[in-house]
Amino acid sequence: MTDPTPAPARPNNFIRTLIDADRAAGKHGGQVVTRFPPEPNGYLHLGHAKSICLNFGLARDYGGRCHLRFDDTNPLAEDTEYVDAIEADVRWLGFDWGTHLHYASDYFDRLYGFAVKMIADGHAYVSDATPEQIRAGRGTLTDPGTHDPSRDRTPAENLDLFTRMRAGEFPDGSRVLRAKIDMAAPNLNLRDPILYRIRHTHHHRTGDAWCIYPNYDFAHGQSDAIEGITHSICTLEFEDHRPLYDWLLGACGLDHRPQQIEFARLNLDYTVLSKRLLIELVRDKHVLGWDDPRMPTVAGLRRRGFTPESIREFADRIGVARADSIVELGMLESCLRDDLGPKAPRVVAVHDPLEVTLTNLAEGDVRTFDVPLYEDAARGTRTVSLSRTIYVEREDFTEDPPKDWKRLAPGREVRLRQAYILKCNEVVKDAAGRVIGLVCTVDLDALGGKPVDKRKIGNAIHWVSGSHAVPAEIRLYDRLFSDPDPAGHKDADFKSFLNAESLVVLKGALVEPYLADAKPGDRVQFERKGYYVVDSVDSKPGALVFNRIVSLKDTWAKLVAK
RNA sequence: UGGGGCGUAGCCAAGCGGUAAGGCAGUGGACUCUGACUCCACCAUCCGAAGGUUCGAUCCCUUCCGCCCCAACCA
Numbered sequence: 001m002t003d004p005t006p007a008p009a010r011p012n013n014f015i016r017t018l019i020d021a022d023r024a025a026g027k028h029g030g031q032v033v034t035r036f037p038p039e040p041n042g043y044l045h046l047g048h049a050k051s052i053c054l055n056f057g058l059a060r061d062y063g064g065r066c067h068l069r070f071d072d073t074n075p076l077a078e079d080t081e082y083v084d085a086i087e088a089d090v091r092w093l094g095f096d097w098g099t100h101l102h103y104a105s106d107y108f109d110r111l112y113g114f115a116v117k118m119i120a121d122g123h124a125y126v127s128d129a130t131p132e133q134i135r136a137g138r139g140t141l142t143d144p145g146t147h148d149p150s151r152d153r154t155p156a157e158n159l160d161l162f163t164r165m166r167a168g169e170f171p172d173g174s175r176v177l178r179a180k181i182d183m184a185a186p187n188l189n190l191r192d193p194i195l196y197r198i199r200h201t202h203h204h205r206t207g208d209a210w211c212i213y214p215n216y217d218f219a220h221g222q223s224d225a226i227e228g229i230t231h232s233i234c235t236l237e238f239e240d241h242r243p244l245y246d247w248l249l250g251a252c253g254l255d256h257r258p259q260q261i262e263f264a265r266l267n268l269d270y271t272v273l274s275k276r277l278l279i280e281l282v283r284d285k286h287v288l289g290w291d292d293p294r295m296p297t298v299a300g301l302r303r304r305g306f307t308p309e310s311i312r313e314f315a316d317r318i319g320v321a322r323a324d325s326i327v328e329l330g331m332l333e334s335c336l337r338d339d340l341g342p343k344a345p346r347v348v349a350v351h352d353p354l355e356v357t358l359t360n361l362a363e364g365d366v367r368t369f370d371v372p373l374y375e376d377a378a379r380g381t382r383t384v385s386l387s388r389t390i391y392v393e394r395e396d397f398t399e400d401p402p403k404d405w406k407r408l409a410p411g412r413e414v415r416l417r418q419a420y421i422l423k424c425n426e427v428v429k430d431a432a433g434r435v436i437g438l439v440c441t442v443d444l445d446a447l448g449g450k451p452v453d454k455r456k457i458g459n460a461i462h463w464v465s466g467s468h469a470v471p472a473e474i475r476l477y478d479r480l481f482s483d484p485d486p487a488g489h490k491d492a493d494f495k496s497f498l499n500a501e502s503l504v505v506l507k508g509a510l511v512e513p514y515l516a517d518a519k520p521g522d523r524v525q526f527e528r529k530g531y532y533v534v535d536s537v538d539s540k541p542g543a544l545v546f547n548r549i550v551s552l553k554d555t556w557a558k559l560v561a562k
Numbered sequence: 563u564g565g566g567g568c569g570u571a572g573c574c575a576a577g578c579g580g581u582a583a584g585g586c587a588g589u590g591g592a593c594u595c596u597g598a599c600u601c602c603a604c605c606a607u608c609c610g611a612a613g614g615u616u617c618g619a620u621c622c623c624u625u626c627c628g629c630c631c632c633a634a635c636c637a
Contacts, residue, residue, distance in 0.1 A: 012577095041636090074636060135633075135634085138633055141563060141633065173635065175635095187632080188564090188633055189632075194635050196635085197635035213635095215635075216636070236567070236568090236630080237631055238637090239567065239631075240566055240631070241632090269573085275637090316585095317574075317584095317585055319574065321568095323630095324567095324629075327573070327574055327586090328574080328587070330586060331586050334586055346596075346598095375599070406597065407597090415595045416595090419595090457595095459594095460594095460595040460596065461595095462596075528598070530598095553598065553599090554597075554598085556597040
């Protein structure tokens with residue numbers, strides 16, 4: 001017999017392979033130190049969640065650590081509102097940075113020192129060129145750039161100018177510090193990249209202490225090195241920056257050499273995962289805010305009802321690779337169903353109530369049943385009541401049943417879930433011909449088992465008791481965009497694909513009384529419908545609001561669609 | 563166009579010279595007081611294409627094709 005190979009605890013990916021090799025080679029003493037480095041200029045979205053799960057997950061699995069570091073080098077865009085939200089989101093996802101909460105701005109002094117060293121070593125110079133001149137001098141994809149007129153200043157001159165830049169002598173945009181590398185480099189990032197720019201702007205942490213700020217390239221790698229990061233994981237668009245990352249570490253005289261590793265960012269069907277675009281949706285009020293349940297932000301997913309577990313599982317399932325990809329929304333939904341299936345209590349909500357009068361039950365005759373809250377009845381039960389008037393789902397009744405219809409129709413019988421068998425005897429209509437009620441009878445002998453005569457009946461449908469049900473609002477959410485790749489159209493604004501039906505509000509829903517004191521954030525399965533959460537913002541005692549997280553799979557709907 | 567990447571089923575994704583994992587979706591069936599769950603089966607003679615090396619190639623080489631990223635004092 002062959003040895004059964006145990007399933008790996010985590011799906012393998014190229015980064016783990018690489019780390020395994022590093023450890024085998026004894027690099028960094030076998031240590032794994034990663035970091036999640038958001039810029040606090042917006043809320044985190046699913047793409048960030050992927051990165052968070054990757055970085056913190058690696059640290060966890062290899063017994064290392066993961067830092068949360070804010071890349072706050074651009075005071076124009078950044079704000080403490082975002083740092084607070086980001087911290088909350090990372091925590092909610094289930095990760096802990098311990099004592100390692102850092103800011104690139106913590107290193108402004110050291111970064112300044114590195115710049116001074118580079119100037120002294122002839123690796124950087126102060127340029128008087130305007131942004132236009134710098135752009136023009138950079139050359140094109142095919143043509144080399146030209147030397148900056150300031151390129152040959154002496155270290156002494158540069159030092160003087162840089163000191164005065166820092167002292168606030170020059171206005172914004174008048175000068176920059178550039179690295180002196182190679183204006184003919186085929187990699188544009190190496191054509192004397194800008195390191196520092198002047199910005200007389202208040203910084204959310206350092207206040208007015210600085211009027212020059214390092215940019216990403218000059219802050220990121222150095223911050224990694226300072227913190228002892230071993231594997232600096234980022235997305236593919238930074239690949240061309242890696243030579244600069246390495247060069248700068250050397251020029252700054254940093255001995256610790258983190259390895260930059262790039263992976264493909266996440267794209268999801270029918271939504272956008274770009275901070276810029278998400279900001280636009282919020283700013284122009286196409287959604288209610290960053291935490292709108294339709295938003296792919298962590299805050300939005302949270303309010304929508306997604307669990308941290310489901311998002312972590314999603315990150316595991318989609319994997320980590322270097323190929324561009326667009327993941328289907330169904331993948332995320334599947335993760336939520338798998339997570340909540342066993343965890344969420346199963347209860348009843350009638351979304352669009354149709355009144356049913358049970359003629360063989362007297363007024364005031366109330367039957368009660370103890371019914372299971374979970375598949376495993378031993379995990380708990382709740383009591384439901386049935387009275388002469390009940391409500392069923394309007395879509396569970398039709399006057400002319402199609403082939404394979406297993407629900408209610410004139411003359412037909414169905415099971416009232418967890419209760420008796422219901423028979424439709426009469427249809428009540430209003431003057432306009434709209435069905436406004438059913439007159440039925442129930443088989444009071446058919447509780448709990450098959451009918452004694454083994455007659456054929458339809459499926460079980462859900463219902464609530466008219467005299468016991470609690471009114472509720474139900475919000476049905478759907479994909480935010482009607483196009484699978486809204487941002488992928490060259491000549492159409494992504495907002496033109498906004499799905500007008502992404503939110504449908506049902507005001508007249510009825511839920512069973514067990515839910516009367518449901519708390520914000522409580523998640524349930526409404527049987528035969530889907531998974532829902534009590535809205536954390538708008539739900540109040542006596543005025544319950546449920547958000548549909550995802551529907552249950554619906555093979556009947558699929559059949560009908562064919 | 564110069565440079566850097568990437569192309570394995572509808573969607574993700576393993577694979578690292580020995581004859582295509584797994585998940586999602588889909589299909590068929592079993593079960594069922596949720597048309598849910600669960601369970602069983604099916605679902606790439608083929609790895610962008612064409613050549614070459616080899617006893618043998620998705621894995622090596624060559625050429626070609628396609629897609630993505632880079633010319634912000636953003637990150």
